[in-house]
Amino acid sequence: MAGIAMTGPVPVRIPVTVSATLAANEALAAKRRRGERVLPLAFGEAGLPVLPLLRTALAEAGGRNAYGPVAGLTALREAAAGYWARRGLPADPAAVVCGPGSKPLLYAVLLALGTDVAVPRPSWVSYAAQAGMIGTRPHFVPTVPGQGGVPDPALLAQAVTGARADGRHIGAVIVTLPDNPTGTLAQAGTVRELCEVASEHDLVIISDEIYRDLIHDPAATFTSPAALAPERTVVTTALSKNLALGGWRIGVARLPGGGQVAPPAARLRDRVASIASEIWSAPAGPIQQAAAVAFAEPPEVTERVARSRRLHAAVARAVAARFAAAGVPGPVPGAAFYLYPDFTPWRELLAARHDVTTSQDLATLLLDRYATGVLPAAAFGEPAGALRLRVATGLLYGSTGEQRESALAAPDPLALPWIAAALTRLDEILADLGAG
Numbered sequence: 001m002a003g004i005a006m007t008g009p010v011p012v013r014i015p016v017t018v019s020a021t022l023a024a025n026e027a028l029a030a031k032r033r034r035g036e037r038v039l040p041l042a043f044g045e046a047g048l049p050v051l052p053l054l055r056t057a058l059a060e061a062g063g064r065n066a067y068g069p070v071a072g073l074t075a076l077r078e079a080a081a082g083y084w085a086r087r088g089l090p091a092d093p094a095a096v097v098c099g100p101g102s103k104p105l106l107y108a109v110l111l112a113l114g115t116d117v118a119v120p121r122p123s124w125v126s127y128a129a130q131a132g133m134i135g136t137r138p139h140f141v142p143t144v145p146g147q148g149g150v151p152d153p154a155l156l157a158q159a160v161t162g163a164r165a166d167g168r169h170i171g172a173v174i175v176t177l178p179d180n181p182t183g184t185l186a187q188a189g190t191v192r193e194l195c196e197v198a199s200e201h202d203l204v205i206i207s208d209e210i211y212r213d214l215i216h217d218p219a220a221t222f223t224s225p226a227a228l229a230p231e232r233t234v235v236t237t238a239l240s241k242n243l244a245l246g247g248w249r250i251g252v253a254r255l256p257g258g259g260q261v262a263p264p265a266a267r268l269r270d271r272v273a274s275i276a277s278e279i280w281s282a283p284a285g286p287i288q289q290a291a292a293v294a295f296a297e298p299p300e301v302t303e304r305v306a307r308s309r310r311l312h313a314a315v316a317r318a319v320a321a322r323f324a325a326a327g328v329p330g331p332v333p334g335a336a337f338y339l340y341p342d343f344t345p346w347r348e349l350l351a352a353r354h355d356v357t358t359s360q361d362l363a364t365l366l367l368d369r370y371a372t373g374v375l376p377a378a379a380f381g382e383p384a385g386a387l388r389l390r391v392a393t394g395l396l397y398g399s400t401g402e403q404r405e406s407a408l409a410a411p412d413p414l415a416l417p418w419i420a421a422a423l424t425r426l427d428e429i430l431a432d433l434g435a436g
């Protein structure tokens with residue numbers, strides 16, 4: 001007998017691949033299991049231990065076994081509102097929705113909006129993937145050189161108009177402040193112009209500020225679109241990076257209006273909450289309670305974030321300096337634990353000696369020959385031939401909790417033997433790669 005007969009239309013399947021970051025991480029883990037010495041520069045993990053205060057708060061909340069409200073516990077929404085208020089973005093707890101990480105919150109916001117979305121080129125791997133999964137289209141718009149994370153406002157306006165002429169409706173734009181993959185922060189003027197374009201074309205701005213607390217220079221001016229265009233900006237953040245709690249899976253979104261939830265913001269909040277209710281119901285109760293402690297920012301938390309920021313700055317800048325010394329330039333990292341070296345000066349050398357012509361070829365060569373994990377620029381929406389890589393340094397702080405604590409406490413983390421060894425290994429790899 002023949003197989004199952006298909007009657008009716010074949011369902012449309014949207015291609016879904018494993019996130020490039022997770023795929024690179026798995027390949028590296030397999031090499032490590034085989035005993036190879038790996039250099040883990042692919043995964044955007046903050047690579048630091050849990051602050052003891054938060055560990056205790058989580059343990060004490062273990063009895064919280066009810067589902068709880070979809071938008072999150074009042075204590076967490078109030079704490080998140082306070083967190084934003086201390087950063088000049090007053091928020092009504094009613095305008096806050098919590099989720100199991102900011103990634104699902106971003107997905108829920110995109111699904112709730114249901115329009116095409118403009119995303120920076122380059123930008124974090126998941127924005128475009130999520131837009132594709134919900135059946136809308138991401139439109140990549142290049143950033144201003146040196147200012148990652150924000151589409152060039154003039155090019156954004158052109159993209160919106162051009163898309164309309166093609167029958168597509170771009171109703172939202174995503175910005176990353178500061179940026180992953182480039183580790184840079186867009187200037188206030190660029191954010192202002194972006195807000196003007198958004199207002200002119202009636203775009204919702206989705207401002208992903210997950211790295212905000214990790215800007216290396218704490219005195220740097222940070223301009224959120226939510227301060228300039230509050231009526232149209234959604235802000236998302238989480239504890240995954242500033243407190244290295246990615247595995248706790250907790251994120252928060254501040255819906256437009258922030259201080260007061262007027263319609264259409266209330267409609268958006270209700271749609272996001274409805275989506276949440278059908279997908280995750282509510283974030284894990286004990287995690288929410290511990291997250292409320294973190295967002296309230298007692299001195300231990302502030303101190304931990306400040307130390308983490310210093311460590312990330314020292315190591316990311318040292319790694320960038322190694323690339324630059326080898327003749328591979330890139331923007332000086334200004335936030336978090338990322339750098340974005342540009343191998344364009346090596347283009348001929350890489351093609352002639354290694355048959356490498358794309359960022360994917362280069363990432364594959366580094367993985368296969370040197371057990372070094374990095375992400376190709378192509379994963380961030382760049383053209384295949386753009387010879388850039390996203391290098392993440394958060395997993396260089398050590399392989400044990402003890403080593404990572406030492407890295408946090410060290411006045412000169414670069415002098416720690418395991419960090420120094422990783423830097424030396426990078427020098428060797430770059431020298432060997434350049435030599436053919």
Ligand SMILES: Cc1ncc(COP(=O)(O)O)c(C=O)c1O
Binds near residue numbers: 176180237
């Ligand atoms: C720019 C950016 N946004 C959002 C996320 C998602 O983080 P989470 O879901 O842990 O909140 C990440 C994680 O790598 C990221 O780099």
